[in-house]
Amino acid sequence: MDYTMGIDIGGTKILFAAVDKNGNILEKDIVPTPTLDSKQIINIIERYISLYVGKYKIIGIGMGVPGISDVEKGIAIYAGNVPSLRNLNLVKLFYDKFKIPVYIDNDVRVATLGEKWYGAGRDCETMICITLGTGIGSGIILKGKLWRGANYCAGEIGTLKLKDSGLTSNWGITGSLEAISSGPAIGTIYEKIKNNVPVEGKVNTKIPASIVFEDAKAGNTKALKVIEDAGRYLGIAIAGYVNLINPQMVIIGGGLADAGDMIFKPLLESYNKYALCEPKKICKIVRAELGNYAGAIGAATMVRHYLNKNVFWI
Template sequence: MPSSKLRGPIEHDTRTNTARSPAPVPDCDPVLRLMWVKGNTYRAAVADALGLSKSVVSETVQSLIRAGLVAEVGLGESSGGRRPVILNFQYGARCVLGVDVGATHVAVALTDLRGRVMEWRELSHPVRTDPVGTRRLILRLCDDCLAEWRGGFERLIGIGIAVPSPVDPAHPDWLSEAVIPDWQGRSDLERLHRRYGVPVFIDNDANLGALAEKSWGGGVDADNFLFVKLGRGIGAGVVIGGEVYRGANGVAGEIGHVPIDPNGQRCTCGLRGCLGTVVGSAALALRVRALLGEYADSALADQALSALAIAQAAAKGDALGIRVVHETAEVLAAGLSGYVHLMNPEMIIIGGGLARAGEALLGPMREAVRRSALVRSVSPVTCIVSQLGRQAVAVGAATLGLLKWLSTVSRTHNPTMTKP
């Protein structure tokens, strides 16, 4: 029976933009989507949930079974009549590659159709200064992953690439020369396409981290949130209405240049006191060194001061680490306050190396956000740490390829469906 929603005479424009989608929602056949989300069900339940007739569901499921994406795996419990045939989504039927090209490292994740990382390769590499070697390394890591996974080559459906640079939607294979000059604007990643014969998609790393969290992490139930990547550089991915939002020119999420202190240090952009000059890993390292005198016994005394190292020190209770992380949380919360008031997001997810600080970062941040949102009784912005951790960006890249593929799968005409 369809749940007939009663509506009073006075109506509102639209309902709130919260949680309309209970999971990652690719634009594809509704039956496929539901089965992909739920994992296992049976035909009658699908028909009921989607309001479709049993005939349509029956036929669609047939086609999905033929494609190897769904399998009948036995009978369920009776609820007073014939026992249902349990259908199981075959998440392992295909795989996707996600490549995370950072400033100083390359990581590759091979995931199944559920975004689970089946193979993982990660190496430090001077990406900025060595385009040729980086490209070779990417191919090697991809080959490694595919070789390791049974049938990897044949089952591959797509590749996603995350780059530490804004991506121009009109020319996705160009890179911003401002960020990594030695690449001279050319990613030349289409050789991946030539090598593996599958579609290749490129996007910014923060956007893909946000996509990963929306799809498989802490943002699964949220449709409006911010993913903040605090690492060597800082960036943000904006999720609006369940989708990654890119803004008018494709450069939304430029959190690094949100102004904090008009009297602050000069930023590479020419302004003073950008958020990036305060919470970037270089700034954090400086701050740690400046304070080392006060904290003689700090574990940070003689370390390479990456965001990760500082975060780990804080997580272990190091007083200096905690202090610096605490300061960072305050600044970050202040910088995001305007965004929170204007966009009323459900949550803020922190990723990147500094996220490893965990509660040492989240505690003060929650406190600061709560303080700045007193009036609005309705602003319980949840602050959490990335659930996917260091793999977030690579998994997001893979998810990009995955979602694109799902949206091409159709019951009737059937592009990649019959590959293996």
């Protein structure tokens, strides 16, 4: 039996999976994302490709990459929270090494495909999938197909500017959604508030949001306020998205979604306040079903669609 390999490159971790034709994972691995240079990342990916190719009949490799990529040329144009990959031709690099077809797309878009094909969006023709983690991104399904945009930039909801002040994201945008509600932003804001210093400057990606959630669970009012604000601004952004796209469903995944009601309660309150009545009637806000491996499953399954010449995008 043949299999495809999915690789999901994130700001904090890289996930690998060998996937069968039905979206089932045979083997999976997860490793921290090196931050120093691209060679370390490439070496890790090559090691796991070699491992999987040695154990399974791998007919193709799909990769989810942060930020903006030229899907046709296989180049990571702007790799978001993994800046060392910027302008690398990942398709050529790994094809030349392994002589196996390689395809790339944005990491959130491949997670969106995973949820569309095998997860919460199986029965949806029009949907949005948003992931909350080191960054914040989204994927859009219109009439059953992936919308990439005119030059593969669609879905960068994290760049949406919501405030005139505050932290500045890795995109260089002050007061953006990603500078308010991403994991590193939550950690950075909390640290600054605790130390009584202005909430400004760059987001510090080394401060984990998990500390803030632990303190919030213990009743720390400052931590609770930071998380409440993060959820509230997420709800505002999602309401605008729903008003614009009119989807049947918004799927929310990523590590921060695991925080549950702490972030979903303020999110839903502001969403219900700002979403228009008519689009809100039809739109469900749901949790992702595939967990951390949605991107790897989507990337691996994307390979089969390419090889079978199934047009899954518009």
